[in-house]
Amino acid sequence: MSSTAQAVRRVFPFTAIVGQEEMKLALLLNVIDPKIGGVMIMGDRGTGKSTTIRALADLLPEIEVVADDPFNSDPQDPELMSDAVRQQIEQQAEIPVTHKKVPMVDLPLGATEDRVCGTIDIEKALSEGIKAFEPGLLAKANRGILYVDEVNLLDDHLVDVLLDSAAGGWNTVEREGISIRHPARFVLVGSGNPEEGELRPQLLDRFGMHAEIHTVKEPALRVQIVEQRAEFDQNPQQFLEKYLPQQQELQQKLIQAQALLPSVNLDYDLRVNISEVCSELDVDGLRGDIVTNRAAKALAAFEGRTEVTVDDIRRVITLCLRHRLRKDPLEAIDSGYKVEKAFNRVFGIEDVTESAQSNGTAQMSGRR
Incomplete structure (x- = not known):
């Protein structure tokens, strides 16, 4: 069995998550229409925020991408392809296409702007006359989900960069007069704990939706959550098979919703x-x-x-x-x-x- 199959197998199924309806609804609506502008999830620690977001990325159908392209370029939509791919299409070159899982990118708290946006190798650009670009996390997140845990602890400047890219759908990197841009359309999901400080109002306003989640108080539900988690940890494969029909049904529902949305x-x-x-x-x-x-x-x-x-x-x-x-x-x-x-x-x-x-x-x- 391939390592990718093993990696996929370990994700807790979205349809098995108990409660937190507000968060689940906000995430699903953003998947149907990414132009809603992302979700800010505020709530207690240990309420399954990151589990739910990983489960959502795993649930989504595979996307068609240009093979060996660092930006997950869409072979059909010019808005979601890099300039290099667009040039190849204009020259009517053969574009190799493959399918891959929707990317889910975790933004580490200590990430620098270069790590997020990508860097230009100035030396190479000047000596060889080519734009040598090392893609960052925004490139990896194109057409996927970018998850920022503890967004209220992130540098305000970085939050600004993320929100600008999410809103505009493009990331532009400029160094010493050299400029490179690439598509960066993703569902931005931020999470945080209100005890650790609020996000500035002008940044909070840029998130499309704001879900509040609380620790489940009802003892019967808490027991159900604990038992499900234990069952999954004990035998992930069997647990996933049990929820497969529900997962497939929800996946179909999302595909149909995306097709129906324009009407x-x-x-x-x-x-x-x-x-x-x-x-x-x-x-x-x-x-x-x-x-x-x-x-x-x-x-x-x-x-x-x-x-x-x-x-x-x-x-x-x-x-x-x-x-x-x-x-x-x-x-x-x-x-x-x-x-x-x-x-x-x-x-x-x-x-x-x-x-x-x-x-x-x-x-x-x-x-x-």
């Missing part, structure tokens, strides 16, 4: 309502509106529909807006609750908790 329609009135929620919450800029629109469409496509419903918007709007609200240090109210209240008000949905409270009050006054 999904979001009604004009619903778009106006989304913008009204953003305006009411005083969200800076238009990123919140754009991401909510995209995420709602991706959710409809995931469920095999071509029309976005109010419920689709309800399920994604908190993920898309909670990290864009202005923080009041004296306020104890959760930002997600604020988003829900604004959504219910704008979309004319009665707040269940509030109506229950008002009914209770009415009954009490009736008894008097």
Whole structure:
């Protein structure tokens, strides 16, 4: 058996992960539409953040790439191919094609900018007149997932570089007047623990979605998680075979959703309502509106529909807006609750908790 087969076999299956629905939904929607702009996952230590992200990369179908290309160039899409491959295609040269797993790149905390972006060998460029480029992690992550654990401990400048590449889809390296660029379109996933410091608001705003995860409190669920992990560690192959039908079904669902996404329609009135929620919450800029629109469409496509419903918007709007609200240090109210209240008000949905409270009050006054 090949070493790659062994490496693949060891990944815990995505469909076997218990709970953390918010994180799983955010990750799946970003896979369907990478232009949502990535996910910031904030939560307690030991809640399976990196396990879930590795499981997602393993779940995804293989991609078609140009053989021996350091940038995982797409042989069909000019936006996802390096300049060298594009030149070869223009010259109608034969392009060797192969298939590979979706890349999942872990960014180490101590990474330098050269390690992330790549370096140009100036000496070689000057003496031999060729652009000698040593690709970095952004090149490796093209068309894949770039995972940054403890993103709140990463140098702000590096976070900026990552977010710029993720948003623009290209990485440009310039040294001593020599410039090289390559495609770098990836799903950026950052994770962190709020106890170790918050990310600056302007950087946080650049992440498309923000998922909050908490340690599972219910004892029965905790036991289930522990047992599953033990079962997987004891016999990974058998555990994977058990979940294979579910894995294949979810993989098919993602492929169909990506194909359906361009045909999904979001009604004009619903778009106006989304913008009204953003305006009411005083969200800076238009990123919140754009991401909510995209995420709602991706959710409809995931469920095999071509029309976005109010419920689709309800399920994604908190993920898309909670990290864009202005923080009041004296306020104890959760930002997600604020988003829900604004959504219910704008979309004319009665707040269940509030109506229950008002009914209770009415009954009490009736008894008097």
